[in-house]
Amino acid sequence: MSSTLREATPDTVGVEPRADEGGLTPTPPGIGRAAVRGVLWSYAAFVGSKLALFASTVVLARLLAPDDFGVMSLSLAIMTYVDALNDFGIGQAIIYLDRDDETTASTAFVMTMATGIAAAAVVAFSAAPMARLFNEPDLVPIMRILALSYVLVSLSAVHSARLRRMMNFRRRVVPELAKSAVKAVVSVGFAAAGFGVWSLVWGQLAGVAVSTIVYWKALPWRPRWNFDRDTARQILTYGGGMMLVTFLAVVARDVDYLIVGQRLGAAELGRYTLGFRLPDLVLMGVTYAVSEAFFPALSRLRAGGTALRSTYLRAVSALALVTAPLGVGIAVIAQDFVHVAYGERWATTAPVLSLISLYFIAQSIVFVAGDVYKALGRQRILWIITAARLVVTVVVLLLVADRGIVAVAAAQTALVGAGCVVQLAIAARLIGAGVRPLLNALRPAAVGVAVLVPAAMGTHALLEGAAPALRLTLVTLAGGAAYLVTVYFSGRVIVDELRATLRRRPVVV
Numbered sequence: 001m002s003s004t005l006r007e008a009t010p011d012t013v014g015v016e017p018r019a020d021e022g023g024l025t026p027t028p029p030g031i032g033r034a035a036v037r038g039v040l041w042s043y044a045a046f047v048g049s050k051l052a053l054f055a056s057t058v059v060l061a062r063l064l065a066p067d068d069f070g071v072m073s074l075s076l077a078i079m080t081y082v083d084a085l086n087d088f089g090i091g092q093a094i095i096y097l098d099r100d101d102e103t104t105a106s107t108a109f110v111m112t113m114a115t116g117i118a119a120a121a122v123v124a125f126s127a128a129p130m131a132r133l134f135n136e137p138d139l140v141p142i143m144r145i146l147a148l149s150y151v152l153v154s155l156s157a158v159h160s161a162r163l164r165r166m167m168n169f170r171r172r173v174v175p176e177l178a179k180s181a182v183k184a185v186v187s188v189g190f191a192a193a194g195f196g197v198w199s200l201v202w203g204q205l206a207g208v209a210v211s212t213i214v215y216w217k218a219l220p221w222r223p224r225w226n227f228d229r230d231t232a233r234q235i236l237t238y239g240g241g242m243m244l245v246t247f248l249a250v251v252a253r254d255v256d257y258l259i260v261g262q263r264l265g266a267a268e269l270g271r272y273t274l275g276f277r278l279p280d281l282v283l284m285g286v287t288y289a290v291s292e293a294f295f296p297a298l299s300r301l302r303a304g305g306t307a308l309r310s311t312y313l314r315a316v317s318a319l320a321l322v323t324a325p326l327g328v329g330i331a332v333i334a335q336d337f338v339h340v341a342y343g344e345r346w347a348t349t350a351p352v353l354s355l356i357s358l359y360f361i362a363q364s365i366v367f368v369a370g371d372v373y374k375a376l377g378r379q380r381i382l383w384i385i386t387a388a389r390l391v392v393t394v395v396v397l398l399l400v401a402d403r404g405i406v407a408v409a410a411a412q413t414a415l416v417g418a419g420c421v422v423q424l425a426i427a428a429r430l431i432g433a434g435v436r437p438l439l440n441a442l443r444p445a446a447v448g449v450a451v452l453v454p455a456a457m458g459t460h461a462l463l464e465g466a467a468p469a470l471r472l473t474l475v476t477l478a479g480g481a482a483y484l485v486t487v488y489f490s491g492r493v494i495v496d497e498l499r500a501t502l503r504r505r506p507v508v509v
Contacts, residue, residue, distance in 0.1 A: 052177070054281050056184035060191055060199075061274065061342045068197040070266030073273040075142045076204075077257035078130055079123055079149075089239025089246065090115070091161035092374065096238050102224065107231045109158045109223035116154025123147040134262055142201055152208045156215035163219055175214040183207030242374065248386035249370075252393055256408055259394075263401040272405040274342065275352030279330055279360040286322045287364035308375075309431045315368045316424075317441035320361075324445040325452050325483045327361035330354070332456045332479065336472040348405065355409040362413075362420035365442075369427035381426060389419050448486040455482035 060069075090108050097104065127143035156175070163172050187203030195202070261269040330337070334353040338346055373382045393415055400407040428438050456479030463471040 051281070052180040052184040054277060056188050056203075057274070057277050058341050059188050061346065063188075063191040064196065064199070066267040066270035066345075068200065069270035069273055070261065070268070071136055071138050071142065071197050072200040073257055073269055074134060074136060074261045074266065075139055075146060077254045077261070078126075078139075079143065079146060089242030090235055091157055091164075092242045093235040093239035094158065094161040095165045096374070097234060103226065103228050104231050104235075105158055105162060105221065106224045106226050107228050108161075108235060110225065110227045111232060111235065112154040112157045113151075116150045116157075119150040120147040123150070134258075136261075136266060138197065142197065145201055146204060149205055149208045152205075152212050156212040158223065159215040159219040159221065162221070171218040175211045175218055178214045179207040179211035181207075182210045245374075245382040245386060248383065248390055252386055252390040255390070255394055256397055256412055259397045259401050260405060260408055264405065268405055271346060271349045272352055272408065274346060275349045275356050275405075275409065278337065278353060279327060279357045282326045282330070283323045283357070283360040283364050286319060286326075287367045309433050309437075312368065312372055312427070312431055313433060313437055313441045316365060316438070317444065319368060320365055320442050320445035321448070321487065323361050323364040324449050325480075327357040327364075328449050328452060329456060329476065329479050329483075330357035332453070332460065333472055333475055336468045336475070339468045340472055351406045352409045355406070355413045359409070359413040359416050362416045366416075366420040366423045369423040372427045372430060376430060378430065381430075385419070385423060385426070389415070444487060448483045451486040452479045452483040455479050 090112055094104070094108055124144045124147045127140045127147075130143065131137050131139040160172065160175075183203045183206060185203075186206040187199050190199030190202055193199075257269060257273065260272050264272075331354040334357070335350040338350040338353060342349065370382060393412075396411050396415060397408055400411050424438060425435075428434065456475050459475045459478040460471065463474060466474075
């Protein structure tokens with residue numbers, strides 16, 4: 001291991017934890033506390049960065065045309081597929097492997113640099129064919145400039161992965177915030193100066209460059225140019241499987257962008273894309289934070305048993321408790337929000353926003369199920385599920401795309417909802433949890449949402465003639481208050497468990 005940082009280790013090595021009242025063994029305190037704190041730090045980083053980007057989006061929506069957003073979204077969607085292959089699962093392999101020494105880290109660094117340069121070359125050479133396919137000539141220079149981001153990201157990929165493995169999420173906050181803040185400032189500045197879609201391009205590159213520099217400061221480890229073949233083989237054995245999973249997942253997740261862009265044009269793609277911004281901020285922020293912290297924790301508990309089962313069920317319960325009300329709440333206020341934040345020319349984004357908010361609820365809950373498969377080394381299950389989802393998604397979206405972006409959003413929501421049920425059932429079976437414990441984990445969120453909906457919609461009906469900004473504020477407050485009061489009684493146990501985990505003292509052996 002590098003002499004600059006110590007790996008975080010459980011505080012209770014050699015101690016068998018006692019079963020709780022429900023018959024489930026608590027997560028070992030050291031891992032549980034690190035995971036919960038990791039969630040808080042990861043969420044702080046994600047929300048802080050997304051708030052900066054969201055604020056810039058509100059400004060950019062009034063400075064740029066839908067076509068600008070559409071062309072940039074199309075470029076990033078195409079590049080995301082290459083990015084999934086570029087990573088090659090190296091970052092996740094670093095987290096999964098049982099060792100984190102100088103040889104492993106330096107070997108991984110050499111590998112990420114090689115894949116980053118290769119990815120940049122692939123994107124640069126494929127820009128012209130992609131421009132012809134989508135009938136968007138502007139894609140050529142944009143994609144070729146953005147290709148530089150692969151090289152920049154590869155410089156800090158190992159630093160980021162090692163911080164996650166050590167469960168030192170606090171040090172990841174500043175690089176992530178710096179990336180988003182710089183991206184927002186540069187994009188708005190160039191847009192105000194009249195650079196159009198290029199304001200988004202330069203903002204993207206500037207953010208990635210600054211993030212790379214700050215990651216090197218956050219982790220004072222410097223790679224050595226040595227390469228160990230046995231270590232590389234171990235990384236590729238796990239990482240190669242995860243690369244395929246990631247690639248299939250990215251294609252399944254973003255194929256709607258390609259279909260909308262190809263069938264309906266850049267302007268409609270811009271409106272469709274904007275429907276993702278708010279739920280991505282408030283829902284996936286929680287989800288990514290939980291996933292980033294719990295994948296390392298679950299990997300350490302992968303021997304199985306009740307500790308793994310308890311950790312998974314508590315993660316699902318806490319996640320649903322946050323994402324379910326946020327998603328439903330956004331669906332209720334979507335029309336007023338779009339009117340107030342983006343303006344009338346984005347009106348057709350409102351129904352997309354409502355549907356995608358529900359889509360993200362299912363997406364967030366199933367995210368942790370994927371972490372279970374990865375932690376247990378069962379990537380094959382993810383391959384099968386993701387490949388099946390991709391085939392079904394492409395077929396369905398091709399059938400409904402000509403009906404417009406609302407039809408595409410509705411189809412996506414239905415497909416993800418069905419997939420969520422399947423994945424939760426498989427994950428529960430893998431860890432030995434039945435249907436009843438899973439339903440019990442989701443019950444507090446369901447009860448809270450059942451109270452939130454009539455409170456929010458009733459308030460909206462009473463304020464039908466009010467100004468959109470006032471109605472938006474009061475409906476949000478009414479729905480939020482109703483939910484919080486309900487959860488105080490129905491989900492208080494979960495909150496108390498998280499607080500107890502954070503306060504629990506290490507067991508000294």
